[in-house]
Amino acid sequence: MYIKDIRLSNFRNYKTLSLTFHKGINIIYGENAQGKTNLLESIYVLALTKSHRSFIDKNLIKEDCDSSKIIGNVFLKEMSTKFEIALTSTKKQFKIDGDVIKKTSDYLSKMNIVIFYPDDLELVKGSPNVRRRFLNIELSQLNSLYYNVLNDYNRLLKMRNDYIKNNFNQMDENYFSVLNSYFVEKAVILFKMRKKFIDKLNSYIIDIFYHISSLKNFHIQYDSFIEYEEKEDEMKKKFENILLSVREKEIRYRTTLIGPHRDDFSFYIGDMPLKSFGSQGQQRMAVLALKLAEIEIFKSYKKESPILLLDDVFSELDDCKKNNLLKYMKEDIQTIITTTNLSDIDESIIKQSKRIEIKNGSIKQIEEVK
Numbered sequence: 114m115y116i117k118d119i120r121l122s123n124f125r126n127y128k129t130l131s132l133t134f135h136k137g138i139n140i141i142y143g144e145n146a147q148g149k150t151n152l153l154e155s156i157y158v159l160a161l162t163k164s165h166r167s168f169i170d171k172n173l174i175k176e177d178c179d180s181s182k183i184i185g186n187v188f189l190k191e192m193s194t195k196f197e198i199a200l201t202s203t204k205k206q207f208k209i210d211g212d213v214i215k216k217t218s219d220y221l222s223k224m225n226i227v228i229f230y231p232d233d234l235e236l237v238k239g240s241p242n243v244r245r246r247f248l249n250i251e252l253s254q255l256n257s258l259y260y261n262v263l264n265d266y267n268r269l270l271k272m273r274n275d276y277i278k279n280n281f282n283q284m285d286e287n288y289f290s291v292l293n294s295y296f297v298e299k300a301v302i303l304f305k306m307r308k309k310f311i312d313k314l315n316s317y318i319i320d321i322f323y324h325i326s327s328l329k330n331f332h333i334q335y336d337s338f339i340e341y342e343e344k345e346d347e348m349k350k351k352f353e354n355i356l357l358s359v360r361e362k363e364i365r366y367r368t369t370l371i372g373p374h375r376d377d378f379s380f381y382i383g384d385m386p387l388k389s390f391g392s393q394g395q396q397r398m399a400v401l402a403l404k405l406a407e408i409e410i411f412k413s414y415k416k417e418s419p420i421l422l423l424d425d426v427f428s429e430l431d432d433c434k435k436n437n438l439l440k441y442m443k444e445d446i447q448t449i450i451t452t453t454n455l456s457d458i459d460e461s462i463i464k465q466s467k468r469i470e471i472k473n474g475s476i477k478q479i480e481e482v483k
């Protein structure tokens with residue numbers, strides 16, 4: 114798939130912007146703080162309804178403005194589809210081809226994005242919630258069912274936490290076991306979807322990592338609340354028993370201690386966890402391999418490439434890793450790159466790219482592909 118054009122109004126430092134993209138590689142360049150990342154962010158928000166760098170939607174609206182709009186035409190399997198997001202500080206509305214979409218899950222599995230930016234290193238080094246967020250975003254893009262199950266789970270988790278908090282002295286066993294059975298059901302579905310995704314990542318990532326680093330046995334380990342069982346019923350029973358066994362502790366802490374909301378995953382080379390023992394270079398390669406594996410998963414599930422956004426990553430990669438990224442970019446995947454320095458990008462790539470210079474929230478110059 115590829116994004117053909119975008120129109121912004123009052124988004125970040127853009128009052129208005131109207132821009133057409135190339136089907137292949139696009140390079141957004143300009144000095145610092147001019148709006149390069151903001152432009153990538155607008156594409157990300159158009160696809161995923163939320164920003165990758167701000168939890169607060171209000172930050173996306175231009176200073177001193179009340180509302181913001183992003184409109185983009187995206188080719189999905191050769192069909193032009195119009196995506197539209199309107200934001201106010203309290204409301205968000207999504208449209209596809211002019212129709213208001215009420216369910217977020219129906220919206221965010223359509224336009225697919227893989228983004229790679231410097232803060233991604235947090236996926237290796239950061240806290241578990243960074244990695245859970247990654248799982249949630251990627252799986253919501255792959256399967257609209259996931260987002261719904263996740264919302265159900267979070268609602269049940271809150272109910273369960275509230276119930277423990279308010280009734281720890283005197284629990285109604287019947288009520289609590291009904292609540293638990295719903296909770297367990299959603300938890301097991303999430304577990305299975307996450308496990309399948311991580312297995313799939315592993316099936317690609319070993320070769321990819323070997324290619325970029327010449328190191329073998331790279332893999333991701335899913336650290337979850339339960340072990341995989343062939344039969345779903347057995348997994349549910351097991352989880353129910355685990356919940357029973359931690360009941361007293363949960364009452365003491367007045368909260369739910371076990372479940373997908375505590376999930377994590379970690380990166381290993383052989384037995385060595387990258388988080389604590391990997392060099393910065395290895396950690397960076399791990400993230401790159403993860404993103405490249407993700408592209409493969411999208412291709413295999415969706416039968417088309419996602420849109421690849423690369424924010425300021427070329428200055429940090431050495432030539433070998435750059436070449437690997439470039440190899441993927443050549444393979445029929447729309448790529449939108451930002452850089453402060455065009456000279457960080459290989460001359461041969463620049464030649465086949467559309468170049469857009471951004472200055473202070475406007476386009477200063479455009480050079481089409483020759």
Ligand SMILES: Nc1ncnc2c1ncn2[C@@H]1O[C@H](COP(=O)(O)OP(=O)(O)O)[C@@H](O)[C@H]1O
Nearest residue numbers: 125126145146147148149150151172174175176
């Ligand atoms: N909501 C907003 N309203 C107006 N300007 C904003 C808003 N959010 C960020 N900016 C401005 O955007 C600029 C940063 O843009 P960014 O895209 O991150 O720059 P870069 O080109 O370095 O990637 C800063 O000057 C910042 O003040």
Ligand SMILES: [Mg+2]
Nearest residue numbers: 149150151425
């Ligand atoms: Mg930037």
